[in-house]
Amino acid sequence: MNEQATTGRQVLLQGNEAMVEGALAAGCTFFAGYPITPATEISEVMSVKLPAVGGTFIQMEDEIASMGAIIGASLAGAKSMTATSGPGFSLMQENLGFACVAEVPCVVVNVMRGGPSTGLPTNVSQGDVMQARWGTHGDHPIIVLAVSSTKDCFDITVKAFNLAEKYRTPVIILSDEVVGHTREKINLPHPGEIEVIDRIRPNMPPEWYVPYEDNSRGVPPMGIFGDGYRYHVTGLIHDVRGFPTQRPDEIVPFLNRIHRKISQHFFDILMVEEELAEDAEILVVAYGSVARSAKRAVREARQRGVKAGLLQLITLWPFPRQILEPYLRKVKAVLVPELNMGQVSREVKRINQGVTRVETINRIDGNLITPEEILVRLIKM
Amino acid sequence: MAEVTKLIHKYLRHDKKFPHVWCPGCGNGIVLGALIRAIDRLGYEKDDIVLVSGIGCSGRLPVYVDFNTLHTTHGRALTFATGVKLANPKLHVIVIMGDGDATAIGGNHFIHAARRNLNLTAIIINNNIYGMTGGQYSPTTPYGALATTAVYRNIEHAFSIAELAVTAGAAMVARGTVYHANMLDKLIEKAILKRGFSVVEVVSNCHTQYGRRNKLGGAVQMLQWQKDHAVRVEKAAEMPEEELADKFTVGVLVDRDLPIYTEEYKKIREAARAKMAAMR
Amino acid sequence: MGYRYEVRLSGSGGQGIIMAGIILAEAAGVYDGKYVCQTQSYGPEARGGASKAEVVISDEEIDYPKAIKPDVLLAMNQKSCDAYFFDLKPEGTLVVDSTFVKQTPTTRAIAIPFTQIARAELKKEMVANIVALGALATLTKVVSLGSLEAAVLARVPAGTEDLNRKALEAGINAAKLYMQGL
Structure with missing residues (x-):
């Protein structure tokens, strides 16, 4: 037996399957998706495993709806995720931008296949690197992580949830057909061995809560629906209270902050x-x-x-x-x-x-x- | 303090900058008023209510009220609401949409939400036009009407939103108008109480973009039109078809008990737990 | 660089090639404790098309996940034998199912009628893949037979354990007979 066999549970898993294990280990309780090659196994395994841990899997009517549902679930307190491939990723772009602007933590997996358009559904590609960066309209910050092995699919998915929660941002994981379908033996760590990060939530009296107020981190605490901090969430550019604004003195600090919260923590996000x-x-x-x-x-x-x-x-x-x-x-x-x-x-x-x-x-x-x-x-x- | 003043103090956001974005005479304010009265009568905690909207004039409605409010993308309000409800089924999730929002860009989400039967309340304000963008024809613009993208006339045929919801499988479907404001309170109250996916289509007026261009008069004349053409569902059942030709029905169109998604999903969780336990 | 051993299993869709690949990988990885990577052909065809599964086994972390030059090629039909023989390492082992492979490209090929054995001895053609795995492990020692049996029993549907254990034994015996020159 080699050294890697010392801890955890050894299993043979596809990359797609390991992503589910990673998501569950990170505390994911909500998944919405739509069938698409070569990402479908993620939905299938989620539909089996999430309900068993008290979570919710739902197959939506399309990828637009899937992206909307995971944002809604996150606002109500769930750690949420969706998984897709090229064409579905295109459909998710509008709501992905919403998640950036409304600062909603969530994880979006794109198991890349050959494009453009329907392209080469069962073949490997890395054609969505720029779409992951610039797919949604307007200047926006984003975190994109690339996985190369089954072990990555577990570890980086955990990391993706942690970054999403820490920085209140969507995190995109770029996998590909080879990584998604390759089976490898990995050690699934015991729950206690993994660092899991949760979003910082407000703890001041609700009447003092200013939902989008800047701080040294650039990441405001996030109230979740139902916990007493009633506030407004919108895709419109908003002031510190979340209300739509067209005032330059409110627009610029807001946009600067959502970029700064990523750039300021560059070395925490960086993995090579x-x-x-x-x-x-x-x-x-x-x-x-x-x-x-x-x-x-x-x-x-x-x-x-x-x-x-x-x-x-x-x-x-x-x-x-x-x-x-x-x-x-x-x-x-x-x-x-x-x-x-x-x-x-x-x-x-x-x-x-x-x-x-x-x-x-x-x-x-x-x-x-x-x-x-x-x-x-x-x-x- | 007058009753209305109390409601204003209790439910409108004190820190929100007013005035609102709607034109004088717009039906959206009447819908908001009816919604507030319905919620007040139900006695729900403000913390337990999530008000979700899409894009358009109707989309601006939640920002003024002191609930958990979520102004989403165009047509997608029901998808966000689905996530909210599934993540925390204890929340009362109410979705406000416009006709273009719910039945054009969001048409697919609308029929699937109806079919899926989550315990959500959808209020669709139907003013027959895209108001915010300046009067383009929508899926409920009548055949032959004029719009900024149908200057010669509209050659498409209109959806009946309520009937679409009935066919798609909603548990409860009602239609009201902004003229019949007291009735609207009651329909909304009933829809919120209904266990399952409930829809209230609200016939409203956009005199600015639709009425003016189609020579239907101002807000008052359009409200008068609602009064003259609305027939209660119960009364319509007894009327001959020819008398109903230019009328529309108001009231509860359908009210049926169907399995609720979140209740069904609890059983899925039990089955999944049993399967996982057996595999160990 | 450490030791790297590559196996390619091939045939037509429906012959259980992918399942055989998964079982082999699980035997080597989870039960023998080695590093493994298992990949497979992936296309729109469900049945009857070409099917290929590869297992790379190593004592260190595996970089490139696919087979570069297979050490072992199992061909369960003629088409896959013809297609993949050229990729085999010069000293590599070619194992064919002689039920379907009538023309072997080299005199060094090991021909055993896996499907025929499954039909005749086990009355179930669908376990030909397990018969082949038993033979492959015996011939190449790529995985221990104990690990292989454990992996087979963990993966096959409940209620078919006996059938599959017998299939494995039939494969092992067929390989032993071959090695004895019978």
């Missing part, structure tokens, strides 16, 4: 993994399932004398700029392999500003980039 990156001459920047191909390619490259390293992004948005920048000044070249036409590489290039050479591998045929493809390029570079 580095593999052989410290002394690397060529840095591979990868995320999701492709990060696994990249990890193998980097290890094999080292065996062949190529000083390659991997920076795996777990937090995609806010983009880990502060981690990437020192590498850009240090390495000879950067390689960004991804299952799209160049979405993260575009951000890397934007930050790079010509400091170093940035190359890409873009695969859009519905198949995972192999370690060999990356290795061959690393050797050439």
Whole structure:
């Protein structure tokens, strides 16, 4: 038996199944969803497990409704989640923006499949990185996390709920068809071993409660419906009391605050993994399932004398700029392999500003980039 | 203190900046008044009431009252309300929508909410037009009427909101008008008390955007029209069809006992617990 | 880099290929305590289409989750044998169900009539996958037979445990006979 077998319960799970376990461990009690490939297993397992723990699963009439329902449930005090894939994620964008502006904690999973449109429903893709950032209209803050393994599906889902609750914001988890359907043995930790964060709730007399008042954290305490702090929730830009406003002196502080609450806590939200990156001459920047191909390619490259390293992004948005920048000044070249036409590489290039050479591998045929493809390029570079 | 003053002090938000956004003579205020009177009679705690709305003139209604209030996205109020109710079934969740809100952009949510039968109360203010955006035709604009997007005339056929709700399976469906304000109180009260998905369609007036363009007069004339054309459901049953041709019915259209979603879900939880226990 | 062992199971939809992959992965991962990754073909076809399941087994965390060059290929029909033989490692093991695979691409192929055994000895064609797993484990020692049995019994529907235990034994015996040159 190896070292990872020392704690918890060992099980063989698909990534999609592990996400349910992670959500339950984080205290999720409400899930609303609509069937869509390749995310459906999340709904199916939720429908079995949530009622058993006293929670609620509901299959809504579409993804718009699913997103609305999880916001409503969160406002009434539940930790809530939905899961979908490309087309459904498109439908969720309007209400996702509502959750940003009304500062409603919730978790949205997108198990990415090939697009655009109906695209390649059963194939892997990473085409929704920019949609996750900019899908809903208007300038808005958002947290987006990318998972690459079954273990991630558990751990990062817990983390997603914690971030959502801590910062009163929707958190998007980008999974993909490979991660969602790969079965891996993982250890499900015992409940006490996991950190679970709950939203800060008001404790002042209700008449003193100013629901959207700024504080040093930028995150106001959140009253939940029924607990005595009656207030107004709206998607309109609102003043500190939650009432619609068109006054510039109220609009600007509000919008600044909801951005600041994310930017101010950048390093708390930031998650990356580095593999052989410290002394690397060529840095591979990868995320999701492709990060696994990249990890193998980097290890094999080292065996062949190529000083390659991997920076795996777990937090995609806010983009880990502060981690990437020192590498850009240090390495000879950067390689960004991804299952799209160049979405993260575009951000890397934007930050790079010509400091170093940035190359890409873009695969859009519905198949995972192999370690060999990356290795061959690393050797050439 | 006059009765109305007491209600104003008790239910309107003291810290909300008035005046409201509605035109003088708008029916929305009458609906709000009827809602407040109904809730006051029921004696519910303000903390236990969640008032949810969509987008449009009707969507602005919750902001003025001192409940838990939720002003959602266009057409989606029922989806948010579904989440609120499921997360805390003890809350009284009342949803205010407009005709375009509930039956155009939110039409799918509306019929599915009716079918699903959660214990929600939906009040749909039907003024036959998109008022806030400036008078475009809605799914309840009559055939042949004029609107800013039907300047030649409307060639689409109108939904009957209440009948749609009946067909979709709502547990209780009623229709009232803003003219019959006292009756409206009672219909709303009955709808809130009803266990299951209840719908109150409120025939209202938008003299600013609909009445003026269709030469129906101002608020007073449009209220008069409601008075002249509304027939009680009980009375209509005894009237010959030709006399009802240009009339509409008011009162309770349907009231039936159906299994409530949250009650049914409790049984699902028991079944799930039993299954999980058996697997251990 | 640590040891990495790759198994590809293939056949047509309905032959229980995916279930066999899950059982193998569970035996190696949960019962033998190794690291495992199990992936599978995924498409709109429910029955009759090509079906493929892969299990990667390692003593360390697995990076790339799919098979790169399988150490073992199980082909339960001709089409999958033809399609995947080329991916097999040069020294890899090819196991075919000779009930359906009539042309073997190499003289080193191990041909055992799994489906025929399931039909004749167990009167249930649907347990051919379990017969094949028993043989595969015996031939390659990729998982311990005790772990495999535990994984089979944990996954199969209640009431079919005896049938599946017998299927496993039939597979083990068939492999032993093969290894004895019979």
